Amino acid sequence: MAKNIGLVVKPDxxxxxxxxxxxxxxxxxxxxxxxxxxDADSPxxxxxxxxxxxxxxxxxxxxxxxxxxxxxxxxxxxxxxxxLGIKFGELxxxxxxxxxxxxxxxxxxxxxxxxxxxxxxxxVEVWRAGERLAHEIVFNDVVINxxxxxxxxxxxxxxxxxxxxxxxxxxxxxxxxxxxxxxxLAAGGPIMHPAVAGILLTPICPFTxxxxxxxxxxxxxxxxxxxxxxxxxxxxxxxxxxxxIDETHTILVRKADRPVNLITLPERNFFDVLRTKLKWSGxx
Numbered sequence: 038m039a040k041n042i043g044l045v046v047k048p049d050x051x052x053x054x055x056x057x058x059x060x061x062x063x064x065x066x067x068x069x070x071x072x073x074x075x076d077a078d079s080p081x082x083x084x085x086x087x088x089x090x091x092x093x094x095x096x097x098x099x100x101x102x103x104x105x106x107x108x109x110x111x112x113x114x115x116x117x118x119x120x121l122g123i124k125f126g127e128l129x130x131x132x133x134x135x136x137x138x139x140x141x142x143x144x145x146x147x148x149x150x151x152x153x154x155x156x157x158x159x160x161v162e163v164w165r166a167g168e169r170l171a172h173e174i175v176f177n178d179v180v181i182n183x184x185x186x187x188x189x190x191x192x193x194x195x196x197x198x199x200x201x202x203x204x205x206x207x208x209x210x211x212x213x214x215x216x217x218x219x220x221x222l223a224a225g226g227p228i229m230h231p232a233v234a235g236i237l238l239t240p241i242c243p244f245t246x247x248x249x250x251x252x253x254x255x256x257x258x259x260x261x262x263x264x265x266x267x268x269x270x271x272x273x274x275x276x277x278x279x280x281x282i283d284e285t286h287t288i289l290v291r292k293a294d295r296p297v298n299l300i301t302l303p304e305r306n307f308f309d310v311l312r313t314k315l316k317w318s319g320x321x
Contacts, residue, residue, distance in 0.1 A: 039067045040068045040069070041068070041071065042071070043072075043090060043091075043112075044059070044070055044072040044073075045074075045099045045105060045109040045112065046073075047102065047104075047105045051125065052101055052125040055100055055123075055136055055139065056072070056100050059140075059143070073112060089114055090112050090114065090116055092116060094113075094116065096118055096120070096146055097113065097118055098120075098143065099120060099122045101125045102124065103122075103177075106120065106122045107275045107276070107277060110158075110297055111277060113297075115174075115295050117295055117296070117297075118298070119146075119300045120299055121142060121146060121151075123135070123136060123138075123139055130218045131299070133305055142302060151301070154298070156297045156298075157214060157234075157255060157292060158174050159236070160290070160291050160292065160293040160294070161175055161288065162288070162289045163272065163286055163287070164286070164287045164289065165286050165287070170280075171280055173278065174295075175216075175274045175275045176215060176216070177213060177215060177216030177275050179210075179211050179275075179288070179290060180208060180209070180211075180220060180273045180276075181282070182208035182271050183207055183267075183271075187268060188267075189206060190204075190205070190207070190263060191203050191205050191263065191267070192205075192206065192208075192240075192264065193261070193262045193263070195259070195260040196253050197258055198258075201238075202248065204243055206240040206242055206243040207241040207242040208242075209239070209240055210224060210226065210237070210239040210240075211261075211290050212239065214230065221237055221250070224241045225250065226239035229252065233252075235253060235255055236252070236253050236254070236259065236290070236292070237251070237252050238250065255292045256292065257291070258289065261288040262284065263286070264284070265284060266284050267284055
């Protein structure tokens with residue numbers, strides 16, 4: 038049975054050559070291909086600036102790194118078709134297959150011999166004076182970050198309407214378990230297994246050393262405001278879209294209603310990925 042397949046490709050000549058070959062191979066088998074380039078290298082891109090993914094896609098193939106996959110997730114929106122990442126990036130925590138496995142992995146999907154793993158996303162709203170200014174669904178994280186010349190931000194944080202603390206820091210990361218291996222990890226946050234039902238709060242270079250990363254239940258509703266007048270503060274969604282904020286904005290974060298369904302390959306194990314990508318020592 039013919040399928041309609043999405044193809045999102047990193048803006049890289051090597052990835053494009055493989056994508057051209059894959060597209061021809063799929064079309065020769067009678068399948069349709071909807072191809073779009075990644076906007077991963079354009080952090081100011083807006084979802085409204087691109088056409089939404091067709092509703093009839095059977096699955097999506099992503100040729101690139103984690104940034105390209107995040108771009109594909111944004112393109113899909115609430116369309117929960119399975120996604121397979123094929124690594125053409127530097128780190129590739131989210132990619133399931135290497136470039137040498139492309140045809141074998143895709144053939145297995147075409148034969149319906151695959152499983153998918155739902156990954157949590159976050160629903161983020163930005164409000165000011167009773168007006169919702171932005172609404173984004175993020176896969177990795179939402180980040181408050183100060184500019185290079187700005188002073189430390191004072192970030193008031195509440196969880197389920199209970200005051201938690203004012204983080205005086207370079208910023209604050211609110212991440213999913215999937216996002217725990219992204220910016221949060223670089224900021225000193227813990228690694229969370231994707232099956233862990235939690236949301237991660239990681240301060241960036243906090244002034245108070247006792248302000249440590251914290252995991253709250255996935256049912257939590259997080260409210261964030263700048264506690265004092267600030268300038269040159271940016272809110273970013275998955276590192277792909279940015280919005281300047283100040284003390285008049287309120288950020289609300291909760292678990293999104295719909296997850297992302299990542300295709301998994303039988304031979305790929307989360308702990309093996311960690312050991313390989315982070316170059317941990319071990320007996321294997």
